[in-house]
Amino acid sequence: MATDFVEAKDGVNLTDNNFPWHLVMDRGKILGCIYDNKHYSLGSILVLESLPRKCGQASDRNGVWQQLSESELALFKQNIESQQQLERESTYIGAEPINREEARLIRYLRRVKEFAEKSQE
Structure with a gap:
């Protein structure tokens, strides 16, 4: 099944002094994506400009928003x-x-x- 998606209002606000940076930083690299001053964990799906984007990890270990593959997009729409x-x-x-x-x-x-149906099987 497709991952549950989030909207721009969901995410964790970065300006809050209680933001747990130690949980999302690894040797100076951010493990997740930033959008509209909010942090999203890897694997989050966000609808940006009416297109869903997935938070992935680039080769430099920073989070980047990537387009969903055809199969992921089909699962997303089905979900x-x-x-x-x-x-x-x-x-x-x-x-x-x-x-x-x-x-x-x-x-x-x-x-x-x-x-009841499962019990009869």
Whole structure:
């Protein structure tokens, strides 16, 4: 499955005095990517200018934003579509919106059904 993606508002703010630089620095090289004055760990996917980018590591051991490969992009799109489908299924029955309690009950029933199907195998 594709890695969960983050938005520009996610990341760790670098201007905060509590930023744990000792966890992201290795012999003077940053293990991660910087965008909009925020740090993202290696493997993070960020949507930049409507295109997803992955935080990778360059040959100099600094983090760089790289384009996703064709297979990664296909998995990313598939993951987004499945998340949107789950969101629709968990907040609507047909065209009617449902409340939180109804959604919780539906999720519980689906889990019970999945568990029962696994137990029968």
